Amino acid sequence: MPDAEGGSQTLERGLAVLVELGRHPAGLTTSEVATACGLHRSITHRLLVSLQRTAFAVRDDAGRWRVGPTAAELADHARPRxxxxxxxxxxxxxxxxxxxxxxxxxxxxxxxxxxxxxxxxxxxxxxxxxxxxxxxxxxxxxxxxxxxxxxxxxxxxxxxxxxxxxxxxxxxxxxxxxxxxxxxxxxxxxxxxxxxxxxxxxxxxxxxxxxxxxxxxxxxxxx
Incomplete structure (x- = not known):
């Protein structure tokens, strides 16, 4: 969804969710992510599913979300070897x-x-x-x-x-x-x-x- 300045609100929300996951290595539930980011739970769920499909986020058996391997690989490319x-x-x-x-x-x-x-x-x-x-x-x-x-x-x-x-x-x-x-x-x-x-x-x-x-x-x- 574009905003008034030509940016993507959905992308910005997805990045905000990813940043919030990065702040909690022990993981967050969908509700906790929604509260932290000020988003509706259903919107948060869709964002998390998209992040999961691209491996930017992973979900464990207890239903907690964490940063996924794609984000870690991206960080590795950005840092010196x-x-x-x-x-x-x-x-x-x-x-x-x-x-x-x-x-x-x-x-x-x-x-x-x-x-x-x-x-x-x-x-x-x-x-x-x-x-x-x-x-x-x-x-x-x-x-x-x-x-x-x-x-x-x-x-x-x-x-x-x-x-x-x-x-x-x-x-x-x-x-x-x-x-x-x-x-x-x-x-x-x-x-x-x-x-x-x-x-x-x-x-x-x-x-x-x-x-x-x-x-x-x-x-x-x-x-």
């Missing part, structure tokens, strides 16, 4: 600390290396291959990635300490002679962390500030 943002930062980090820097993401219950930046040095170093999978309850990368999300009842006890500190350091926890420093990357759709690993014990102190700065730079891309 984590790996695209992280790549140049990690390349610089690897040069700065002279050690392998990587992006770690939680995928399928494991800490998966999704980007690797190698230092220019030709000396001995620990390297992570792309797609490397490590446990989440051991190793700097996995612990920091878990700490990038909200607290969960079933998470390892160490994760709360990492979340509070903003970083974690480990020595020979996954590989003999390997020293690692990692920092969480909160705010992204996936649980993730910046990770640095090397063969020098000094890395635990030398890389701490650079790793935290790298995490802050990557996080700043969201804002």
């Amino acid at each position: 984590l790996r695209d943002v992280a790549a140049p930062v990690l390349d610089a980090l690897a040069r700065d600390v002279d050690a392998t820097a990587s992006l770690v993401e939680v995928v399928g219950g494991a800490a998966v290396t999704t980007y690797v930046a190698e230092p220019a040095t030709h000396g001995p170093r620990f390297s992570y291959r792309l797609g490397n999978r490590d446990p989440l309850d051991r190793g700097a990368g996995g612990l920091a990635a878990l700490a990038s999300g909200p607290a969960r009842p079933d998470e390892p006890a160490r994760v709360a300490d990492v979340r509070a500190a903003g970083h974690v350091s480990t020595a020979a926890e996954l590989n003999p002679g390997a020293y690692a420093v990692a920092a969480p990357l909160p705010g992204w759709p996936v649980l993730a962390a910046v990770n640095v690993v090397g063969s020098r014990e000094e890395l635990l102190t030398e890389a701490l500030a650079p790793v935290r700065r790298a995490a802050q730079e990557i996080r700043a891309a969201l804002t």
Whole structure:
């Protein structure tokens, strides 16, 4: 239905409903949406059905409406991609600390290396291959990635300490002679962390500030 200025009142109402659903992750009933948006219940129902047909909204078995996958996909397209943002930062980090820097993401219950930046040095170093999978309850990368999300009842006890500190350091926890420093990357759709690993014990102190700065730079891309 066009309005006096040539816009679409129906579209504006549908967008208002979608915005209201986005404000309530636990979902709303049709009546609650109607009240919040100041619309008649029958109009609200038709709008919700249209949003459901296009997957902008979904309805659960209890009759509560939530934002659907199409809206989430649209939001993903609008935000920067984590790996695209992280790549140049990690390349610089690897040069700065002279050690392998990587992006770690939680995928399928494991800490998966999704980007690797190698230092220019030709000396001995620990390297992570792309797609490397490590446990989440051991190793700097996995612990920091878990700490990038909200607290969960079933998470390892160490994760709360990492979340509070903003970083974690480990020595020979996954590989003999390997020293690692990692920092969480909160705010992204996936649980993730910046990770640095090397063969020098000094890395635990030398890389701490650079790793935290790298995490802050990557996080700043969201804002």
